[in-house]
Amino acid sequence: MTDYRRLRVALLGAGAVGSQVASLLLKHGDELADRAGASLELAGIAVRDLDAPRDVELPRELFTTDAESLITGADIVIELMGGIEPARSHILLGLGSGADVVTANKALLATHGPEVFEAADRVGASVYYEAAAAGAIPIIRPLRDSLAGDRVVRIMGIVNGTTNYILDRMDSEGADFADVLADAQRLGYAEADPTADVEGYDAAQKAAILASLAFHTAVPLDAVHREGITSITAAMIEEAAAAGFVIKLLAVCERLSGDDSESISVRVYPALVPRSHPLASVHGANNAVFVEAEAAGSLMFYGAGAGGVQTASAVLGDVVSAARRHIAGGVGVGESTRANLPIVSIGHVTTRYQITLEVADEPGVLATIAGILSDGGVSVATLVQTVAQTEEGATAHLIIGTHRAPDSALSAAVDRLADSGVVERVVSVLRVEGE
Amino acid sequence: MTDYRRLRVALLGAGAVGSQVASLLLKHGDELADRAGASLELAGIAVRDLDAPRDVELPRELFTTDAESLITGADIVIELMGGIEPARSHILLGLGSGADVVTANKALLATHGPEVFEAADRVGASVYYEAAAAGAIPIIRPLRDSLAGDRVVRIMGIVNGTTNYILDRMDSEGADFADVLADAQRLGYAEADPTADVEGYDAAQKAAILASLAFHTAVPLDAVHREGITSITAAMIEEAAAAGFVIKLLAVCERLSGDDSESISVRVYPALVPRSHPLASVHGANNAVFVEAEAAGSLMFYGAGAGGVQTASAVLGDVVSAARRHIAGGVGVGESTRANLPIVSIGHVTTRYQITLEVADEPGVLATIAGILSDGGVSVATLVQTVAQTEEGATAHLIIGTHRAPDSALSAAVDRLADSGVVERVVSVLRVEGE
Numbered sequence: 001m002t003d004y005r006r007l008r009v010a011l012l013g014a015g016a017v018g019s020q021v022a023s024l025l026l027k028h029g030d031e032l033a034d035r036a037g038a039s040l041e042l043a044g045i046a047v048r049d050l051d052a053p054r055d056v057e058l059p060r061e062l063f064t065t066d067a068e069s070l071i072t073g074a075d076i077v078i079e080l081m082g083g084i085e086p087a088r089s090h091i092l093l094g095l096g097s098g099a100d101v102v103t104a105n106k107a108l109l110a111t112h113g114p115e116v117f118e119a120a121d122r123v124g125a126s127v128y129y130e131a132a133a134a135g136a137i138p139i140i141r142p143l144r145d146s147l148a149g150d151r152v153v154r155i156m157g158i159v160n161g162t163t164n165y166i167l168d169r170m171d172s173e174g175a176d177f178a179d180v181l182a183d184a185q186r187l188g189y190a191e192a193d194p195t196a197d198v199e200g201y202d203a204a205q206k207a208a209i210l211a212s213l214a215f216h217t218a219v220p221l222d223a224v225h226r227e228g229i230t231s232i233t234a235a236m237i238e239e240a241a242a243a244g245f246v247i248k249l250l251a252v253c254e255r256l257s258g259d260d261s262e263s264i265s266v267r268v269y270p271a272l273v274p275r276s277h278p279l280a281s282v283h284g285a286n287n288a289v290f291v292e293a294e295a296a297g298s299l300m301f302y303g304a305g306a307g308g309v310q311t312a313s314a315v316l317g318d319v320v321s322a323a324r325r326h327i328a329g330g331v332g333v334g335e336s337t338r339a340n341l342p343i344v345s346i347g348h349v350t351t352r353y354q355i356t357l358e359v360a361d362e363p364g365v366l367a368t369i370a371g372i373l374s375d376g377g378v379s380v381a382t383l384v385q386t387v388a389q390t391e392e393g394a395t396a397h398l399i400i401g402t403h404r405a406p407d408s409a410l411s412a413a414v415d416r417l418a419d420s421g422v423v424e425r426v427v428s429v430l431r432v433e434g435e
Numbered sequence: 436m437t438d439y440r441r442l443r444v445a446l447l448g449a450g451a452v453g454s455q456v457a458s459l460l461l462k463h464g465d466e467l468a469d470r471a472g473a474s475l476e477l478a479g480i481a482v483r484d485l486d487a488p489r490d491v492e493l494p495r496e497l498f499t500t501d502a503e504s505l506i507t508g509a510d511i512v513i514e515l516m517g518g519i520e521p522a523r524s525h526i527l528l529g530l531g532s533g534a535d536v537v538t539a540n541k542a543l544l545a546t547h548g549p550e551v552f553e554a555a556d557r558v559g560a561s562v563y564y565e566a567a568a569a570g571a572i573p574i575i576r577p578l579r580d581s582l583a584g585d586r587v588v589r590i591m592g593i594v595n596g597t598t599n600y601i602l603d604r605m606d607s608e609g610a611d612f613a614d615v616l617a618d619a620q621r622l623g624y625a626e627a628d629p630t631a632d633v634e635g636y637d638a639a640q641k642a643a644i645l646a647s648l649a650f651h652t653a654v655p656l657d658a659v660h661r662e663g664i665t666s667i668t669a670a671m672i673e674e675a676a677a678a679g680f681v682i683k684l685l686a687v688c689e690r691l692s693g694d695d696s697e698s699i700s701v702r703v704y705p706a707l708v709p710r711s712h713p714l715a716s717v718h719g720a721n722n723a724v725f726v727e728a729e730a731a732g733s734l735m736f737y738g739a740g741a742g743g744v745q746t747a748s749a750v751l752g753d754v755v756s757a758a759r760r761h762i763a764g765g766v767g768v769g770e771s772t773r774a775n776l777p778i779v780s781i782g783h784v785t786t787r788y789q790i791t792l793e794v795a796d797e798p799g800v801l802a803t804i805a806g807i808l809s810d811g812g813v814s815v816a817t818l819v820q821t822v823a824q825t826e827e828g829a830t831a832h833l834i835i836g837t838h839r840a841p842d843s844a845l846s847a848a849v850d851r852l853a854d855s856g857v858v859e860r861v862v863s864v865l866r867v868e869g870e
Contacts, residue, residue, distance in 0.1 A: 024584070024730065034773035035583050035651060130581055136731035138573075138581030146565055146573030148470050149459070149751020216470060278737065281716065295459065295748035296571035296738065302713070303734035313730035316584020330765020338469035 004039040007323050010074035010099070011045045012067055012090055013081040016308035017104060017131070018045070019056040021078060021315050026058075032316070036323035044070045046090075055308060072097045076322045078315060079103040088112055095119045095127075100322040100332065102315055104131035110205035110221040113212065117335040126325055126332030128318035133206050134159050134287045136310035137303040138317075143213040143291070148336070151294040152214040155253040156434055159206040161285035161305040162197035163229050163249040165189045167237070167270070168283050171246055176234050189285055199228035200249060200268040207251035210289070211266040214253055216339035219266055225346040227269035236428045239356060239399065245272035246280045250433055256344060263342045265349045271433040272354055279434060290434075347408030352381070352435070354401050355414060356427040361387050361394035365422045369398065372420055376413035379403040395424070401432075439474040442758050445509035445534070446480045447502055447525055448516035451743035452539060452566070453480070454491040456513060456750050461493075467751070471758035479505045481525075490743060507532045511757045513750060514538040523547055530554045530562075535757040535767065537750055539566035545640035545656040548647065552770040561760055561767030563753035568641045569594050569722045571745035572738040573752070578648040578726070583771075586729040587649040590688040591869060594641040596720035596740040597632035598664050598684040600624045602672070602705070603718050606681055611669050624720055634663035635684060635703040642686035645724070646701040649688055651774035660702035660781040667705055671863045674791060674834065680707035681715045685868055691779065698777045700784045706868040707789055714869060725869075782843030787816070787870070789836050790849060791862040796822050796829035800857045804833065807855055811848035814838040830859070836867075 011022055025032065025042050033039045045058065046067035064070055067090055071077055077094035079101060081087045087108050091101050096119070103109070109116065109132055120127045130140045134157065143152070158164050162184065169180045181198065184190035196202045204226040211219040229249050240247050247270050254265045273280050278300050282288040287305025292298050304310040325332060359365050366385075373380055382401035387394055402410065417423050446457055460467065460477050468474045480493070481502035499505055502525055506512055512529035514536060516522045522543050526536050531554070538544070544551065544567055555562045565575045569592065578587070593599050597619065604615045616633065619625035631637045639659040646654040664684050675682050682705050689700045708715050713735050717723040722740025727733050739745040760767060794800050801820075808815055817836035822829055837845065852858050 020730070028584075028586070031586075031774070032584060035771045037768075037771075137734060138577035141576040141581055142573035145756050146576055146749065146752040148755035149463075149467060149753070150748040151463070151466075278716075281713075293571075293748060295455070295744045295751075297742075297745050299572060299736075299738035301734075301736055304732045307732075309730045310732050313585040313728060314581065316730075317581040318584075320583035321580050324768045325765070328765040328768055330760070330763040333472075333759045333763055336470045336472075339466070 004033050004037065005327060006039045006041050007075040007326055008043040008073060009040050009076045009078065009319065010043055010070045010094070011078045011080065013079070014045050014047050014054055014058070014063070015080065016055055017311045017315065018080040019054045019058060020308045020312035021080065022058050022062070023056040024312055024316055032320060036320045038323045038327050040319065040323060043074060046070050068093065071099070074099045075326055076319060077101050078319060079105055080315065082107065084108055084111065091116055092119050095123055095125050098123065098125070100126050100128070100326060102128045102318040102322055104129065104311060104315055106132040106202070106205040106209060110208040113209070114218050120332060121334040124331030126322065128322055129209070130318050131311045131314035133209050134289055134301070135303070135305040135307065136313050137287055137289065137301050137305065138314070139210070139289050139301050140213065142301065143210065147291070147293055147296065150296050151255070152291060153255050153294060154292040155210055155214055155251070155289060156279060157206070157210060157251040157289040158248055158279060158282050158287050159251050159289065159305065160197055160203045160249060161287055162190045162194065163203070164282060164287070165285040166198070167229060167232065167247055167249065170232070170234060170237050171241065174234055174238065177230065177232055198230055200226045203249060203251045203268045207253060207266050207268050210251065211253035211264060212335070212337065215255060215264045215341055216336045217264060217341045217343070218337045219343060223266060223343040225267035225269070229270045232270055236430070240272055240430070243354070243399070244275055245432070246275055247271070247430065248273050248279060252433060254349070263344045265344050267346055267349065269431060271431045273434045277434040347406065349407045350404050351407065352402055352404050352432040353410045354399065354430050354432060357398045357400070357417065357423050358425040358427055359396050359398055359423050361396040368420060368422045369417060372416050373402070373413050376416060377409045378405050378413045397427070439468050439472065440762060441474045441476050442510040442761055443478040443508060444475050444511045444513065444754065445478055445505045445529070446513045446515065448514070449480050449482050449489055449493070449498070450515065451490055452746045452750065453515040454489045454493060455743045455747035456515065457493050457497070458491040459747055459751055467755060471755045473758045473762050475754065475758060478509060481505050503528065506534070509534045510761055511754060512536050513754060514540055515750065517542065519543055519546065526551055527554050530558055530560050533558065533560070535561045535563070535761060537563045537753040537757055539564065539746060539750055541567040541637070541640040541644060545643040548644070549653050555767055556769040559766030561757065563757055564644070565753050566746045566749035568644050569724055569736070570738070570740040570742065571748050572722055572724065572736050572740065573749070574645070574724050574736050575648065577736065578645065582726070582728055582731065585731050586690070587726060588690050588729060589727045590645055590649055590686070590724060591714060592641070592645060592686040592724040593683055593714060593717050593722050594686050594724065594740065595632055595638040595684060596722055597625045597629065598638070599717065599722070600720040601633070602664060602667065602682055602684065605667070605669060605672050606676065609669055609673065612665065612667055633665055635661045638684060638686045638703045642688060642701050642703050645686065646688035646699060647770070647772065650690060650699045650776055651771045652699060652776045652778070653772045654701055654778060658701060658778040660704070662704035664705045671865070675707050675865070678789070678834070679710050680867070681710055682706070682865065683708050683714060687868060689784070698779045700779050702781055702784065704866060706866045708869045712869040782841065784842045785839050786842065787837055787839050787867040788845045789834065789865050789867060792833045792835070792852065792858050793860040793862055794831050794833055794858050796831040803855060803857045804852060807851050808837070808848050811851060812844045813840050813848045832862070
């Protein structure tokens with residue numbers, strides 16, 4: 001065996017991902033050393049509770065509650081604790097004491113990314129976070145490196161496995177949101193408190209990370225427009241299917257070109273995606289990121305978005321990169337945020353809307369609705385009316401597909417429709433993406 | 436504007452890719468400088484003929500026929516000439532004089548990769564070649580870096596756009612190979628001499644590159660088993676479709692695990708792929724690489740496999756990486772080939788076969804055929820017989836699906852079937868992949 005330089009690796013956290021990382025580091029140590037050109041010595045695993053149960057059996061003597069001592073002696077710090085504190089302090093301590101950092105902490109990067117990257121720049125260290133955006137799918141290096149010579153125009157990502165699992169089952173079974181969610185919780189696809197997933201917070205964090213990379217602009221989390229999937233019903237999915245669409249929770253990062261200026265939009269919402277689009281075929285808890293670039297054209301990256309061992313693969317890839325850099329010397333390559341493009345609010349985004357209304361089946365209703373849309377600067381592309389006879393009389397369903405218009409105009413028009421007196425109920429309003 | 440360090444870039448070749456690279460370097464210079472942290476100055480473009488027509492208009496004064504002078508003054512050399520010589524000498528000259536090298540030259544890497552990588556290692560430089568394996572699709576960095584902590588089990592790639600275009604049109608139109616090829620040549624999807632594409636040479640070069648990276652083993656081109664698509668007929672595609680398959684030219688790189696040893700197989704051939712497999716949906720001239728890894732599970736990378744401007748995107752990403760490394764200092768990270776796994780010949784590969792035979796419709800034929808297969812160690816999984824009445828009498832078609840068996844056993848059994856006297860014609864023999 002080659003006599004490699006030894007690098008001390010500190011692991012923070014031994015949850016689903018952390019315990020798999022530790023296990024693989026121990027199991028494949030020789031192989032990883034050959035690839036990294038350095039021997040990766042797992043110096044210890046910092047945890048809060050030494051006696052907590054673990055997914056994988058690990059040598060008891062590796063565990064410690066003294067994270068600080070572990071970090072200050074390390075060449076590479078792997079942060080898999082999640083949350084903001086003490087993860088942030090630990091990462092800054094590691095960078096300050098000369099370590100490169102690997103993290104899967106999307107919440108931290110989406111809120112404190114610039115602070116972390118600046119701390120790394122100051123000491124010439126690197127921060128690796130392939131596992132933070134789409135689990136095991138390699139998307140960070142492609143955006144940061146492979147596409148660094150191109151201009152990304154748009155990213156549409158299915159970046160949350162839980163919501164894709166729920167929407168996919170609703171689509172294939174005609175089931176209701178609440179039923180599928182309960183089942184997903186039972187099967188371990190959704191957490192007991194599903195808010196972070198179903199309200200789009202997790203996807204918004206990933207969107208901020210992807211957009212920052214793609215557009216070379218620090219995108220703060222609060223600049224990401226966010227809507228969840230809790231209001232999606234079986235009826236909406238059925239109606240979408242009838243019109244040739246599937247509903248997906250998308251993270252959309254878009255470059256908007258004006259006459260001689262550019263801006264970007266970053267948004268997360270459930271959208272209608274044509275069934276022929278590659279993203280429509282992403283089933284179950286899988287993730288996929290669809291990237292459109294000026295020169296490269298359309299690219300798609302597909303795979304498992306979560307799971308302890310899958311995410312561990314991405315973390316270990318980063319560990320090998322960190323080790324190679326440590327051995328190679330030189331300073332780490334910082335994040336490129338020099339484009340610093342302005343981020344527009346959702347109102348300035350241009351999309352198509354599909355609006356479903358319940359209206360009274362009376363003469364003049366259609367004219368009133370068409371007038372409101374037209375006055376609001378919204379042009380109608382398609383209109384389908386169905387009439388159902390109920391005990392209370394006839395109720396008409398109107399499905400209106402608009403042409404592209406600014407979101408502010410579309411949402412104002414929908415508000416005016418709701419208040420018009422001729423609309424009994426706004427059944428659903430969905431944006432169309434990927435046409 | 437930030438005052439960046441200037442890096443001199445030498446471009447060798449101004450063909451379809453080279454002229455786009457030059458054009459994008461000149462057009463997006465400021466933006467690339469911000470991302471690279473260095474100003475990328477196109478010092479010159481070495482060509483054979485100063486007056487040859489170009490795809491893109493470029494400043495006349497950049498062109499030179501003196502490649503050597505251009506190279507020796509450069510920080511980054513972009514080699515887009517193709518072929519072995521003088522590309523090889525130019526790359527070695529560049530590395531020797533302190534430049535990092537970017538190349539899209541799959542033929543050179545597949546035949547002289549180790550020589551080039553060793554030359555880079557000696558001086559601590561790096562060789563980047565994202566454009567050499569699947570055009571604009573980022574696959575090199577994912578394999579080299581993102582999956583460096585995982586163990587790749589199998590790669591199945593559609594890595595040649597021309598053959599995918601031909602097979603896809605044959606599949607959708609029921610057309611014959613020769614007709615589609617002629618049309619593809621007319622439309623510019625196939626070259627006047629289509630040998631490199633349709634005989635699988637191009638795919639074999641890419642397979643050697645992908646397998647070397649995935650298995651950390653130098654895979655020489657002559658270790659790649661190669662079959663082309665010229666013998667694929669409309670009838671074979673129709674029969675495949677009836678059985679739920681599509682025929683794709685696949686580059687398969689596989690890790691074979693024995694009791695306590697491992698080896699790899701690298702092969703290119705037309706194979707039957709189930710219609711439900713993600714690779715079956717790769718249409719037209721697109722490429723896709725499906726990767727199975729122990730921890731990450733199944734990943735797929737999809738996009739345009741060729742085209743001047745698409746490939747230029749991958750080249751420029753490499754140029755930015757090379758510039759960042761040049762600025763960061765330190766030595767380049769060499770290729771990791773320390774696993775050095777043995778490469779087995781096609782005979783040791785285990786797959787399923789689908790064999791179509793024309794046999795006389797006589798008693799005892801089936802027993803003879805079953806006996807030959809059984810004696811050869813080949814077990815039958817499915818058997819479909821159809822009988823057609825012709826003027827010469829009854830002819831039966833037998834479609835035999837085998838269980839998995841070593842290729843040597845399968846091909847020997849097919850030879851004995853052909854010589855058995857009861858088989859009038861071996862219509863087709865195809866391997867099944869992706870089940």
